[in-house]
Amino acid sequence: MAPVKKTAPATGAPGTKVLITTAAVAATLGGWALFAGETPEPVTETPVVAPAATSDATSAPELRQVTAPQVSRPAPVTTTRSSR
């Protein structure tokens, strides 16, 4: 598989969350975490005006343009990395 050079990472939209973090031998912390994920943009439709009808049997069919939903990079809950 062809290598991919790195690019600057996109920034995800912030979720609402409260995190619990503990050190391996640290004192107890309390709380819980909730994750609010990203909601994709709804699909939108932009109708294209069809050309006037003709008797030409080879005229192009009517088309509609559809805009694909934009999915944002989700805000991560945590990160995997080599041993820390």
Added chain:
Amino acid sequence: MGSRIFAAGEAAAGDQLVHVPEWFAGWEQRFSRFRPTSELSRLNAQAGAWVTVSVEFWDVLLAALEAARRSNGLATPLVLPALVAAGYDRSFTATAPFQAVAAEPVPIIDWRTIELDPLHRAVRLPTGALLDLGGIVKGWAAETAVVRLSAAGPALVDAGGDIAVSGPCADGRAWPIAVADPLASGAELDVVLLTTGGVATSGRDYRYWQANGQAYHHIIDPRSGLPALSDVLSATVVAPSTLQAEAAAKTVLILGAQAGLNWLDDQPAYAGLLCLADGSILPSRDWRAYSWQKESS
């Protein structure tokens, strides 16, 4: 373990979440090679003799041996002598610099010579062998903690970068987990979406040191008895369990990029993302199925 621990769960898990630190403290006591009184250290001190071990120790040891089998011996639990010889003879949090002590590579004892007596839950290490369960324990600990937390709802546990999820989030969505860029602090290579299993990263970008004018790191290649010579700087693997992901990430790093990717593609339900020393990023065949980017295309 000398690692940062993070746990997340639903509100109902609050009563259990407060116990996470003591769980990890207990596992540190049992499995740390840096504690003379740990169960691991006491077993190592009795190499050559039958030793009855605890249920937890037995479970982790079996997981380590399975990892060795699946990796054809690359992820072996018997590299400790080579690790110490390379200078990693104290916790990475210690302030004294590491000193490599052996001029020649240390031969690695075959993991298949570890004897087990399941009836008595006893282990006999071959004479001269020293067991190290460091990496495997993190994956096992993340899984064990997440199972305990999941009694109250969906949960995620991150043990030093080895991450386990109990299932999807309460709303059915996947847990988004960033993959750190080893070449750019704070940057991310990707975001994976997990609803099951685990993810782990093995790398030579953090636990490394200089000694005798040479660069060393903590991933020993058992074929050479020395830190692995690899074009892979970090390997992130998604697998059906965090234990499997941990062992697989180490295996891929040792194998190098091409052989590592080929090995990954042969493992059912494994996927990986490699960052090479030259900055190249290589996903395995099935990586995209876990990446958030599959939802944007």
